[in-house]
Amino acid sequence: MTNRKRVNVFGAGFTSALSSIIAILVGLAVGFVILLATNPAQAVRGVGIIASGGFNGGMKGVGQALYYATPLILTGLSVGFCFKTGLFNIGAPGQLIVGAFAGIWVGANASWIPSPLLWLAALLAAALAGALWGAIPGLFKAMLNVHEVIACIMCNYIGMYAVNYLIKNSNAYDPLKNQTIDMTRAAIPKAGLDKIFYSLKGRFMDASSVNGGIYIALALAVVMYIILNKTVFGYELKACGLNRYASKYAGIQEKRSILLSLTIAGSLSGIAGGLMYLAPAGGLHINVVETLSAQGFNGIPVALLGLSNPIGIIFSALFVAHIDQGGYYLQRLEYMPQIIDIIIAVIIYFSAFALLMRQAIGAIQSRLNSRSAKRREGLADAQEASKHD
Amino acid sequence: MQNSNAEFIIEMHGVTKDFPGIRANDDVTLRLRRGEIHALLGENGAGKSTLMSILFGLYKPDKGVILKNGKPVSIASPNAANALGIGMVHQHFKLVHNFTALENIVMGVETTRYGLLRTDQARRQVVALSEKYGLSIDPDAKIEDVTVGMQQRVEILKMLYRENEILIFDEPTAVLTPQEIGELMKIMKSLAAEGKSILFITHKLNEIKQVAERCTVLRKGRTVGTLRVADTSIEMMSELMVGRKVEFDLTKNPAKPTAEPLLRVERLTVKSKHNQKPLVNDVSFVVRGGEIVCIAGIDGNGQRELAHALTGLTPVDAGRIFIGDKEITHSTARARNLLGMSHIPEDRHTYGLVLDYTVEENMALKSYFRHPFQRHGFLSFAVMRGHAERLMRAFDVRAGQGPATRARSLSGGNQQKAIIAREMGELPNILIAVQPTRGLDVGAIEYIHKRLLAARDEGKAILLISLELDEVLNISDRVHVIHEGAFTANLDAAKTTAQELGLYMAGTRAKGANA
Numbered sequence: 001m002t003n004r005k006r007v008n009v010f011g012a013g014f015t016s017a018l019s020s021i022i023a024i025l026v027g028l029a030v031g032f033v034i035l036l037a038t039n040p041a042q043a044v045r046g047v048g049i050i051a052s053g054g055f056n057g058g059m060k061g062v063g064q065a066l067y068y069a070t071p072l073i074l075t076g077l078s079v080g081f082c083f084k085t086g087l088f089n090i091g092a093p094g095q096l097i098v099g100a101f102a103g104i105w106v107g108a109n110a111s112w113i114p115s116p117l118l119w120l121a122a123l124l125a126a127a128l129a130g131a132l133w134g135a136i137p138g139l140f141k142a143m144l145n146v147h148e149v150i151a152c153i154m155c156n157y158i159g160m161y162a163v164n165y166l167i168k169n170s171n172a173y174d175p176l177k178n179q180t181i182d183m184t185r186a187a188i189p190k191a192g193l194d195k196i197f198y199s200l201k202g203r204f205m206d207a208s209s210v211n212g213g214i215y216i217a218l219a220l221a222v223v224m225y226i227i228l229n230k231t232v233f234g235y236e237l238k239a240c241g242l243n244r245y246a247s248k249y250a251g252i253q254e255k256r257s258i259l260l261s262l263t264i265a266g267s268l269s270g271i272a273g274g275l276m277y278l279a280p281a282g283g284l285h286i287n288v289v290e291t292l293s294a295q296g297f298n299g300i301p302v303a304l305l306g307l308s309n310p311i312g313i314i315f316s317a318l319f320v321a322h323i324d325q326g327g328y329y330l331q332r333l334e335y336m337p338q339i340i341d342i343i344i345a346v347i348i349y350f351s352a353f354a355l356l357m358r359q360a361i362g363a364i365q366s367r368l369n370s371r372s373a374k375r376r377e378g379l380a381d382a383q384e385a386s387k388h389d
Numbered sequence: 390m391q392n393s394n395a396e397f398i399i400e401m402h403g404v405t406k407d408f409p410g411i412r413a414n415d416d417v418t419l420r421l422r423r424g425e426i427h428a429l430l431g432e433n434g435a436g437k438s439t440l441m442s443i444l445f446g447l448y449k450p451d452k453g454v455i456l457k458n459g460k461p462v463s464i465a466s467p468n469a470a471n472a473l474g475i476g477m478v479h480q481h482f483k484l485v486h487n488f489t490a491l492e493n494i495v496m497g498v499e500t501t502r503y504g505l506l507r508t509d510q511a512r513r514q515v516v517a518l519s520e521k522y523g524l525s526i527d528p529d530a531k532i533e534d535v536t537v538g539m540q541q542r543v544e545i546l547k548m549l550y551r552e553n554e555i556l557i558f559d560e561p562t563a564v565l566t567p568q569e570i571g572e573l574m575k576i577m578k579s580l581a582a583e584g585k586s587i588l589f590i591t592h593k594l595n596e597i598k599q600v601a602e603r604c605t606v607l608r609k610g611r612t613v614g615t616l617r618v619a620d621t622s623i624e625m626m627s628e629l630m631v632g633r634k635v636e637f638d639l640t641k642n643p644a645k646p647t648a649e650p651l652l653r654v655e656r657l658t659v660k661s662k663h664n665q666k667p668l669v670n671d672v673s674f675v676v677r678g679g680e681i682v683c684i685a686g687i688d689g690n691g692q693r694e695l696a697h698a699l700t701g702l703t704p705v706d707a708g709r710i711f712i713g714d715k716e717i718t719h720s721t722a723r724a725r726n727l728l729g730m731s732h733i734p735e736d737r738h739t740y741g742l743v744l745d746y747t748v749e750e751n752m753a754l755k756s757y758f759r760h761p762f763q764r765h766g767f768l769s770f771a772v773m774r775g776h777a778e779r780l781m782r783a784f785d786v787r788a789g790q791g792p793a794t795r796a797r798s799l800s801g802g803n804q805q806k807a808i809i810a811r812e813m814g815e816l817p818n819i820l821i822a823v824q825p826t827r828g829l830d831v832g833a834i835e836y837i838h839k840r841l842l843a844a845r846d847e848g849k850a851i852l853l854i855s856l857e858l859d860e861v862l863n864i865s866d867r868v869h870v871i872h873e874g875a876f877t878a879n880l881d882a883a884k885t886t887a888q889e890l891g892l893y894m895a896g897t898r899a900k901g902a903n904a
Contacts, residue, residue, distance in 0.1 A: 249740040250754040251723025
């Protein structure tokens with residue numbers, strides 16, 4: 001027993017990554033079972049297509065995956081940040097759509113702002129509107145102790161219907177397509193990414209929709225990591241999340257932490273909306289439909305798969321977008337669109353069991369440890385014995 | 390095994406258990422005779438709880454064998470332990486608060502007919518058991534409405550109802566009044582006389598002296614030895630446990646209190662949120678610099694609410710609190726902290742620590758926002774680590790992986806020492822210490838008492854809220870006895886006795902006590 005301290009065989013970071021990877025493999029396995037059940041002949045090819053994700057479409061496909069990953073990183077950060085404070089932000093869809101509309105409205109109306117800066121102003125408006133939409137449940141929780149899940153769900157619906165109403169009554173509405181107009185002047189700049197992620201159709205460069213937004217998302221993930229792990233503010237937020245009584249005892253203002261946490265989370269989701277919808281003709285537009293934003297809800301599995309760690313969330317968002325693209329290309333086979341949606345949902349939600357996997361790995365590790373310790377001791381005993389012979 | 394026979398109902402041989410960074414049990418041997426009361430004595434973190442958790446099936450030993458009646462058994466879960474007739478009263482009771490005593494006793498082994506609960510037969514059995522052993526309970530009272538003593542009797546009946554023959558008591562007297570402790574000792578003796586075998590974990594040497602026949606001493610995870618209690622003195626037991634001589638009577642300098650009080654409380658009242666009943670009822674007192682003032686009383690008589698009101702965790706309904714000349718009745722906890730008030734809370738898991746933070750993060754809980762712990766909003770982890778290392782050395786806080794250990798994985802005693810280190814390390818002007826030595830061993834208690842006295846001699850004001858009569862009498866200068874939220878006596882600690890205190894704790898009102 002020379003080295004008693006070396007117990008964690010793998011290291012904490014590795015354990016976390018490993019648990020996420022195992023969760024993903026379990027998700028893929030379950031997806032494969034559904035593929036088999038619905039169309040056994042093409043199941044193997046199907047799972048290959050899903051696993052290849054965006055790569056099915058060459059560089060353009062990869063670009064599309066990155067484009068879809070952009071809002072997911074941000075909604076994942078939004079949900080994960082709140083998890084760290086002990087709050088469940090299920091309001092990302094509402095914060096996202098409210099932010100998106102604010103951005104589009106500024107993009108369509110603030111014509112006095114010069115074009116190269118307009119997207120930035122629009123994005124700021126998106127962040128502010130999202131922050132407001134997060135602050136509402138935050139206020140309810142802090143002041144009246146209304147559970148944030150209830151307030152967030154209400155805000156989701158209020159946000160969605162209000163935005164639908166506002167779009168139809170604004171100059172940003174395209175009645176022919178029943179969606180928002182193209183954001184030509186306020187589009188997020190491509191930042192050179194269209195020169196990398198395209199596929200050639202003859203001599204035509206078919207560029208993907210990915211834009212500089214991915215840089216913003218990555219930068220914000222790093223910022224959130226620093227806030228959570230290096231600052232006084234993050235220390236207070238995490239203390240509230242881990243033990244609200246002890247943080248009260250330490251003099252931390254819990255109400256302030258709750259309000260700030262949900263406000264910041266809301267602004268992240270708002271930025272997600274801005275980055276999604278501040279797009280020219282080829283990109284996404286807000287459709288006036290009565291559906292809550294999937295990118296908002298998918299922030300939940302992204303945060304869970306990333307174990308609420310901002311850096312982990314980058315990778316889990318990339319994975320979810322990747323699988324989503326896989327589902328898009330799965331249409332090449334004879335799977336019904338609904339089945340594809342089910343398969344993708346199953347994979348994504350099974351992958352969110354990363355925490356469960358981490359516990360399982362922990363249990364296996366401790367068993368391995370005690371076994372190897374026994375072996376080492378057995379060895380030592382044998383050596384002792386042979387010395388005495 | 391070669392030398393075991395049926396004289397011993399339980400034997401644990403060569404038990405070893407490792408936790409990250411620490412060997413909690415190292416080749417421990419414990420043999421329990423049929424029908425004896427066997428004490429298990431050891432410092433905090435000596436491995437007593439781990440050993441009992443192994444016997445109760447909560448942990449799996451890395452090495453070693455357990456024999457029952459001479460036959461090896463494997464105890465994989467508390468259910469398996471139960472099947473072998475092993476029952477345990479945990480330090481923190483495992484009762485459902487909104488169930489009745491009877492429901493708690495039968496829970497898990499209910500008699501049913503056609504899937505419906507039948508309690509009449511169970512009730513007869515429980516009543517018979519409680520009469521047989523003098524365990525008076527009210528079977529239909531809800532647990533949340535009964536005293537801690539009765540809750541403990543419910544726990545004991547739970548074991549008896551399951552026909553357990555090996556009973557483990559994990560620090561059963563920590564939560565009881567002196568009178569209740571006497572009762573429990575009687576009950577334990579009558580159980581042993583009926584042939585039950587009892588393992589009794591405790592720090593309190595005089596209790597061992599009172600009831601136990603034999604005593605196994607653990608130190609740093611190893612067995613020091615098993616001795617016959619009748620042949621051993623208290624001094625010897627404590628020396629075996631701690632590994633050095635322990636001073637029982639502290640040398641106490643005469644108190645030199647300042648003229649002006651540092652903490653002043655005027656007609657303080659705190660009411661229950663549910664029914665407006667006063668929990669702290671019109672209480673006034675002062676604490677001067679250089680003295681230790683003690684609030685003595687039975688648990689649940691308003692001490693918690695008083696401490697919370699003083700430290701800003703609970704709003705005050707009436708009355709005023711001053712630090713020096715500054716009124717702080719409605720100040721935040723942070724503001725009081727910055728005015729030099731420090732607080733060792735009663736409940737270390739709920740209030741004292743963020744269990745999932747590391748020791749160094751917990752050590753900074755009251756100072757992280759100050760320079761040099763933070764600069765421009767960023768935490769300095771180097772400063773936090775240095776601070777934690779200093780405090781851990783000064784207060785002998787032992788942790789497997791040093792300051793980076795999660796607070797959750799520290800032993801209970803070390804958790805308590807970590808809190809005390811944080812709260813006393815920076816020498817506050819006013820210290821509110823609520824049961825600062827709860828769950829600690831004699832060595833640690835002696836150390837903390839010395840620290841408190843040293844702080845007193847440096848001119849600090851110390852308010853000690855304690856349930857331990859020895860502690861009250863040994864280290865305090867003045868004593869206020871609290872009963873149902875009001876003071877029943879204001880005494881000079883040097884001129885009072887445990888008997889007198891016990892009387893006032895039970896509600897007798899002394900002349901001149903403020904109403």
